[in-house]
Amino acid sequence: MSVKPQAHPQQNHLLAALSPEVQARLFPHLELVALPLRALMYEAGRPMEHVYFPTDAIVSLQYLMENGESTAILVVGNEGLLGISLFMGGESSPNRSVVQSAGHAYRLPRPKVKEEFNRHGQLLMLMLRYTQSLITQVAQTAVCNRHHSIDQQLCRWLLLSMDRLSHNHLTMTQEFIGTMLGVRREGVNVAASKLQQLGAISYSRGLIKVLDRPKLERLSCECYDVVKKETDILLPYLRQRQVITNVAAIPKVTLPTEAGREESDN
Incomplete structure (x- = not known):
């Protein structure tokens, strides 16, 4: 009987790309949470208290119409993070975020995100480049939905x-x-x-x-290739990153765990 690998923050590629110095500041404040299928992570207009770094889950950001219909505008997984509005000047998201593939994520409280972001160091640069990759994904999704x-x-x-x-x-x-x-x-x-x-x-x-x-x-269509190429350019750590298959070789970090819940409940 196979044993499921233990979760670790470095299973998220953005967290793994951070220097040991930055990881030492952030990792003790990370909390592992479960993300069940269709769980609502952020609701449009609601306060955001955490940033999420998925490890094996996928979350889609959806635009909700007045008639109740919605469309996904981008997907977020282990390549990055959920909650860019927190470091772009906003306290809430204009879209809702729904888990489309169940798994786990590490979440970081809003004050710690802003504290590290305001150091104007490595996390700032990674997040800005990641945001640019998301903009490309959103733009190409709009083109694809219209023409393909x-x-x-x-x-x-x-x-x-x-x-x-x-x-x-x-x-x-x-x-x-x-x-x-x-x-x-x-x-x-x-x-x-x-x-x-x-x-x-x-x-x-x-x-x-x-x-x-x-x-x-x-x-x-060509839309996938456009997004993939731009993401590889903006986030070179994805190309350099090898899949972690032996978490025992990673330094152990003691982290609190809690079942995932809707962000608006905080």
Whole structure:
């Protein structure tokens, strides 16, 4: 029976890219939290008390319309952080954030985020470059939603998600995928069926497995490649970073744990 690796902050690539000096200041204040599927992390207009650094979860930022419909504008995973508004001058998010793939994250209290950010050191530079990569993702999502088919949008979304996971599968209903892409469930069903017939994915009972990533990349539009190239340029630590497979070799840090909860409850 395999043992699940112990969680550690360095499973988040941005935290791992920080110098030992910065890590020593931040890591004692990190708190490990569970992020269950569809958990609401931030609600639009509500105060933000923490920044989250996902390790094996994916969170989508969604724009909510007045009629209740929503569309995902970007995804965040182990490459970065959730809560850029806290260091960009705002105290709340204009969008809501929903967990699209369950897992865990380390959260850092708002005062500690601002304290380190105001040192104008390494964390500042990493966060600014990460923010620029998110801007690219949002802009390309807008272009993709306007000009490309649902099939291509689904390919782009799956590839972005796979880049932020250490495995090749997602647990997701057609309804939830439709919410992510801003399309009807029927459209998702048709697109997923096409990809399955072509052997790129398998999809059964809400479980999506990527079977042939190169084929998925060929079936996608250029939008994924644009975002990937820009992200690699802005965040070179992602290319240099090797997947941590032996957390026992990482210095042990004692951290508090708590079940994930909606940020607005704080």
